[in-house]
Amino acid sequence: MEDYYYYHGKPISLKVNEEYVNLLLDTAYVKSDALPAFCKEYNIEAKTKLDKDGLFKVRLNQRTDYGQSIEKLRTDSRIKKVLPYFERGNGADPIGTSHYFYVQLKEIFPSGFEEANAVSYSMKEFDLEALHEVSERLGVRIVKEIPYMPDWYMLSIEGSEFQTAVDAANCFYETGQFEEIDTAFMFNFRAGSVNDPYYYDQWGLNNPQNPGYDINVEGAWAITT
Numbered sequence: 001m002e003d004y005y006y007y008h009g010k011p012i013s014l015k016v017n018e019e020y021v022n023l024l025l026d027t028a029y030v031k032s033d034a035l036p037a038f039c040k041e042y043n044i045e046a047k048t049k050l051d052k053d054g055l056f057k058v059r060l061n062q063r064t065d066y067g068q069s070i071e072k073l074r075t076d077s078r079i080k081k082v083l084p085y086f087e088r089g090n091g092a093d094p095i096g097t098s099h100y101f102y103v104q105l106k107e108i109f110p111s112g113f114e115e116a117n118a119v120s121y122s123m124k125e126f127d128l129e130a131l132h133e134v135s136e137r138l139g140v141r142i143v144k145e146i147p148y149m150p151d152w153y154m155l156s157i158e159g160s161e162f163q164t165a166v167d168a169a170n171c172f173y174e175t176g177q178f179e180e181i182d183t184a185f186m187f188n189f190r191a192g193s194v195n196d197p198y199y200y201d202q203w204g205l206n207n208p209q210n211p212g213y214d215i216n217v218e219g220a221w222a223i224t225t
Contacts, residue, residue, distance in 0.1 A: 003086070005166050005183045006173045014166070017085040017094035018066040020047070022186075023073065024081040024099050024158065025054040042073065054080070055098055080158055083165070086185075095185040099158045100143065101165040102182035103172050105131060105151045126151045130177040140168055149213075151179070 003014035030038055032050045039046050045059040060069050073082045085094040105126035131153060135142050139160040146152040155168070162168040169181040205217045 015087040017087050020085040022083040022096050027054040029078045100184050101169040104180040106179045
């Protein structure tokens with residue numbers, strides 16, 4: 001089955017990168033100091049440190065079939081999720097995924113209002129009931145409402161039957177009960193890629209906490225400067 005994600009309501013094809021994956025570990029069983037031994041066990045190379053959620057990036061053994069490697073990792077009870085990377089083309093680094101994704105709620109118009117622009121933002125109501133119903137039915141956890149954006153929520157596939165957050169985001173969108181989704185692709189915002197010490201405070205350029213509210217400037221730089 002072809003991989004894809006939705007962007008402004010249209011499915012966009014994805015090509016899996018077979019060199020890297022993100023692993024979400026159960027930190028009750030694998031601590032940071034145990035990572036070298038864990039990676040040696042699977043003949044994989046850790047490319048990042050274990051973060052607070054137990055997520056880290058690894059390079060797979062290129063002499064082993066990608067599909068077989070993924071299936072073997074998924075049988076390990078210490079690994080909660082094996083999360084893919086996708087190609088970007090034009091020589092750009094692949095983009096990773098995590099166990100998180102974002103959902104934008106549909107607006108509920110107050111009685112007497114038929115047009116969305118007839119209601120101020122502070123008066124708008126959003127279909128939170130749909131989020132709870134679908135999340136519970138699919139076993140997905142609601143993590144939090146995005147600050148200052150009452151129509152956007154962060155969700156996690158940890159503990160669900162979904163293998164990837166991309167699949168989960170697509171499933172939510174295809175219910176028709178949500179305005180938009182964001183797969184929360186993890187672009188490689190490398191330290192030192194710009195010489196402005198306040199770059200990461202400029203949310204208009206890079207705003208990973210509020211998806212869709214920046215211009216993804218580093219993604220553009222991967223194509224041209």
